[in-house]
Every structure is written in structure tokens, then in C-alpha cells.
Amino acid sequence: MLRISKLTDYATVILARLAAEPERRFTAAQIAAETHLAAPTVSKLLKQLHRQGLVASTRGSAGGYLLSRPATDITAAQILDALDGPVALTECAGAASHCGIERTCRVGHSWQRVNFAIRCSLQEISLLELAGLSTAPNRNSALDRGISVVLSGIGTRSFKREPA
Amino acid sequence: MLRISKLTDYATVILARLAAEPERRFTAAQIAAETHLAAPTVSKLLKQLHRQGLVASTRGSAGGYLLSRPATDITAAQILDALDGPVALTECAGAASHCGIERTCRVGHSWQRVNFAIRCSLQEISLLELAGLSTAPNRNSALDRGISVVLSGIGTRSFKREPA
DNA sequence: ACCATATGGAACTAAACTAGTCCTACTTAG
DNA sequence: CTAAGTAGGACTAGTTTAGTTCCATATGGT
Numbered sequence: 001m002l003r004i005s006k007l008t009d010y011a012t013v014i015l016a017r018l019a020a021e022p023e024r025r026f027t028a029a030q031i032a033a034e035t036h037l038a039a040p041t042v043s044k045l046l047k048q049l050h051r052q053g054l055v056a057s058t059r060g061s062a063g064g065y066l067l068s069r070p071a072t073d074i075t076a077a078q079i080l081d082a083l084d085g086p087v088a089l090t091e092c093a094g095a096a097s098h099c100g101i102e103r104t105c106r107v108g109h110s111w112q113r114v115n116f117a118i119r120c121s122l123q124e125i126s127l128l129e130l131a132g133l134s135t136a137p138n139r140n141s142a143l144d145r146g147i148s149v150v151l152s153g154i155g156t157r158s159f160k161r162e163p164a
Numbered sequence: 165m166l167r168i169s170k171l172t173d174y175a176t177v178i179l180a181r182l183a184a185e186p187e188r189r190f191t192a193a194q195i196a197a198e199t200h201l202a203a204p205t206v207s208k209l210l211k212q213l214h215r216q217g218l219v220a221s222t223r224g225s226a227g228g229y230l231l232s233r234p235a236t237d238i239t240a241a242q243i244l245d246a247l248d249g250p251v252a253l254t255e256c257a258g259a260a261s262h263c264g265i266e267r268t269c270r271v272g273h274s275w276q277r278v279n280f281a282i283r284c285s286l287q288e289i290s291l292l293e294l295a296g297l298s299t300a301p302n303r304n305s306a307l308d309r310g311i312s313v314v315l316s317g318i319g320t321r322s323f324k325r326e327p328a
Numbered sequence: 329a330c331c332a333t334a335t336g337g338a339a340c341t342a343a344a345c346t347a348g349t350c351c352t353a354c355t356t357a358g
Numbered sequence: 359c360t361a362a363g364t365a366g367g368a369c370t371a372g373t374t375t376a377g378t379t380c381c382a383t384a385t386g387g388t
Contacts, residue, residue, distance in 0.1 A: 060335075060385020061384090110176075171348095207365095211364075224355045226358095
């Protein structure tokens with residue numbers, strides 16, 4: 001299935017809302033109302049996004065949240081990492097890889113390569129684009145330029161750019 | 165996290181084993197023994213892979229499994245589809261997309277684009293490569309050629325190939 | 329100083345999904 | 359006709375995800 005969790009999806013919606021008005025300070029309740037998500041959930045997500053440094057918060061009576069940096073500097077990969085931890089397609093893609101069949105299994109390595117390629121792609125996508133806010137098709141945008149990921153040797157990825 | 169299920173991982177191991185000896189007919193028990201996976205699990209997976217047309221089976225006393233077609237014609241995308249159903253990052257990426265916040269949510273559309281891009285990449289990776297059987301780095305292989313996925317308009321993907 | 333209004337953090341519950349096993353029916357070679 | 363195999367489904371246990379609630383902490387206004 002290769003899916004992202006619902007919460008990550010919600011988080012994107014929240015971040016997109018914040019990105020639409022970067023100057024404005026939102027309370028959790030406001031965001032919940034405007035996105036039609038459940039208030040406790042929104043609150044929980046904002047806390048986590050804050051912990052991961054994606055949003056800045058002010059406490060107290062006039063408190064609230066806003067993006068910690070411009071939407072162009074927040075990537076899809078960062079959002080996924082913030083909520084679900086680092087992308088890992090298979091178990092043995094993690095640090096301590098002992099799945100018992102290691103010896104006979106040459107497959108893990110391959111999935112890791114795929115994994116890595118996907119991750120690189122996600123790093124090229126900014127919140128601005130994710131939120132549909134990027135100002136029209138733009139030749140300088142990663143989304144519109146085309147992303148080239150070399151899947152061969154793990155170390156030898158390269159982001160090819162269109163000749164313009 | 166963006167992970168694939170353990171079962172899909174196992175299935176890849178199984179398919180890789182079959183791919184290593186394409187002529188040989190394996191029984192489920194043999195595969196279990198040689199891959200060190202639990203026999204009932206292997207059996208279950210092979211059935212499912214058969215249902216999805218990735219392996220051919222013969223019943224009866226001298227029965228067993230083998231790949232239904234050359235390993236080069238089986239893609240990572242097909243393996244994922246066979247076990248987890250079609251890749252869908254978010255819920256609304258599916259056919260009937262009614263998540264309740266549709267109106268305010270411009271995000272779903274973006275995830276679908278990412279989704280689509282990943283899917284295209286996975287279609288370029290063959291079982292042969294996944295199994296680590298592809299004969300040395302090969303300029304004609306999708307893995308070594310580099311995969312370029314244009315994420316912009318949904319309809320306008322294009323697989324750029326290295327100039328050689 | 330006090331209070332209303334926020335966020336911060338953790339613990340808890342319920343629901344969904346995954347993994348794994350088992351049992352029965354069907355098929356074929358000897 | 360029997361042994362050896364696949365086909366399919368039902369079932370159970372475990373883990374993960376989603377969602378809620380409670381209490382502590384911080385801040386601004388009266």
C-alpha cells in the first residue's frame with residue numbers, strides 16, 4: 001500500500017493552512033475550525049510539529065502557532081519525518097538490521113535503494129508546492145523541473161536538472 | 165514512515181528465490197526452507213502471488229511454483245500491488261475521495277502527484293534488479309540509467325533517459 | 329494579584345490493521 | 359486409491375494508529 005498515516009495527512013492540511021497566511025498567528029482552535037479537523041487532534045499535531053521545529057509557538061493568552069520558516073524551506077520529507085519518523089520501507093532498512101535471513105536475503109539492500117530514491121524525491125518537494133500555493137507553473141520549482149533520481153549505487157545519487 | 169508491510173518484504177524474498185532459478189519448480193516447503201521463512205506464511209504468500217498472476221502453479225503431487233514470466237517483466241510496482249493493493253498515499257487518493265474536508269483541502273491533490281511519481285518509479289524497477297541478479301551495472305537498466313519523474317501536471321509525466 | 333486563555337506533555341482507550349496459524353477442499357502423479 | 363501438493367477461507371493474537379482527556383505551565387489583560 002505504501003501509505004502515509006492519516007495524522008501525517010492532517011498535519012499537511014494544517015501546515016498548508018498556516019502557509020496560506022504566514023504572518024498570522026493561529027490558535028489550535030482556529031485551525032481546527034478552519035480545516036474542519038477535530039480540535040484535540042489538531043492540538044496534538046501542532047505540539048508534535050512544534051517539537052520537530054516545523055512550527056513556532058507562543059504560549060499564554062494571546063498565544064498560537066505559525067510556521068517556523070518560509071513554506072519554501074519546509075519539505076515533504078521533513079513533514080513525514082516529523083510525524084512518522086524517518087522513512088523506512090522495510091525493517092532492515094533501519095540502523096540495526098538483523099532480520100534473521102540476512103544471509104540469503106539480497107533483497108533488503110534493493111529496497112533500501114528504492115527507499116533512498118523516494119526520500120530524495122520527497123526532499124525536493126516544498127510545503128508551498130504541497131499546499132498548492134506555488135505561483136503558477138514555475139521552471140525553477142523542483143516539481144516542475146522534474147526530479148531525477150539515480151537508483152543505482154547508494155552513494156551516487158544525482159539530481160539531474162532539465163537542460164532548461 | 166512510508167513503509168511496506170512485512171509480508172510484501174517476504175514476498176520479494178520469495179520471488180527473488182524463484183527468479184534465481186527460473187526453470188526450477190519449487191514447492192512451498194522448499195522455498196520456506198531455503199529462505200528461512202515460516203512455512204504457512206510462505207504458502208499463504210505464494211497463493212496470493214498466484215492469484216495476482218505473478219507466479220504460475222501446478223497442483224497435485226509433483227506440483228509447485230515458478231515465476232509466471234521472466235523476472236525482467238515483473239516490476240516492484242506489481243509486487244506491491246499484488247500484496248497491499250494499489251499504492252495510495254492518502255485515503256482520498258483512492259477512487260471515491262470524500263474525506264469531508266475536500267473543499268478546504270488542496271493537499272490531497274498534491275499527495276496524489278507524489279504518489280503517482282513514486283508509482284512510476286516503482287514500475288521501472290524489475291524483479292531482476294530487486295533480487296540483485298541483474299548482470300553487473302548495466303546502462304540499459306532502469307536502475308542504472310536513472311529515473312526521471314516529472315511531478316508537475318498529473319498527465320505529463322515523462323521518463324527521461326540519460327543521454328547515454 | 330488574579331483570572332481567562334493559550335500551549336506543553338503525558339497517559340489512556342478504542343478501533344483498525346498486520347501477521348501468523350489452522351482447517352478443509354481440490355488436484356495430480358504414481 | 360493414496361501420498362503429496364496447491365486453493366481458499368476462517369480465525370486469533372499482537373501491534374499500531376487514532377483519538378481523547380487530564381493536568382501542568384506560560385502569558386496578557388483587568
